[in-house]
Amino acid sequence: MEQYARSVTSSLSTTSYALLGLLVFDSETSENGLTGYELKQRADRTLRFYWVSPATSQIYTELDRLSRHDFVDAIDDTTGKRTTRRFRITAAGREALTTWLHTSKHEFPNLKHPIALRLMLGSLMGPGEVDAMLDGYVSAVADRRKELEAVREMLGDREAVAYPARVADWGLAYYDAEIEIVEKLRRTL
Known part of the structure; x- marks a missing residue:
């Protein structure tokens, strides 16, 4: 099982880990989770200063990948006029994020100036x-x-x-x- 977890975590992009990190911050203040749109807003307000703020389409692609690996729960919220999908980090997602933090290489940033x-x-x-x-x-x-x-x-x-x-x-x-x-x-x- 640990071998599987390591191979999955190595196949995720840094953007996936950034989104998991944003979901960790949300889980500390709310149980509702965030929509893809709300994650995009948070990324634009925070990540853009030191990492590329991902496009909305990339956020949804990464959320689908994270959901397939059970790193996020996708919950349909039907309280409004339309159904909204909200995402929360799972225990497995938190573990994958922690593993990445402890095992990822110290990469030199790509400079595109x-x-x-x-x-x-x-x-x-x-x-x-x-x-x-x-x-x-x-x-x-x-x-x-x-x-x-x-x-x-x-x-x-x-x-x-x-x-x-x-x-x-x-x-x-x-x-x-x-x-x-x-x-x-x-x-x-």
Whole structure:
């Protein structure tokens, strides 16, 4: 049985584990579960700062996969005008998430940085265009940082969200570093 669990958990995507994690947070505050739409909203509010926020179609694909492996329960809610499917993490899902947390490799992140790519090709643009591109990027980073700063302030210093708060701190430091990198590059151009 343990061999089966390991092979199943190794076949899940990181997005599956991110969704299980969002469902763990929900299970600590509610017994109702979340709809795919609600998971998408949570992903957009949280994951987008450090992981790709999955498309709605990808969320439903992953939820179907998790349901087939009994990692989530899919419950039809008929209290409204139409039936809504809500998802809750199961004990097996929590175990799979814990196994992944303890056994997944420390992977280096894939960097897909469109500004770095464009800067690499900067000789094909004029100096003014490069400056404008870097100005726009710094402005966008500053805006994203403000959004994350608001999230961090909302989290506060509550023990229940200590780890999400640490990730927010990491993100704030990352945005600061991005701005510092651009400033350093400008001095060399």
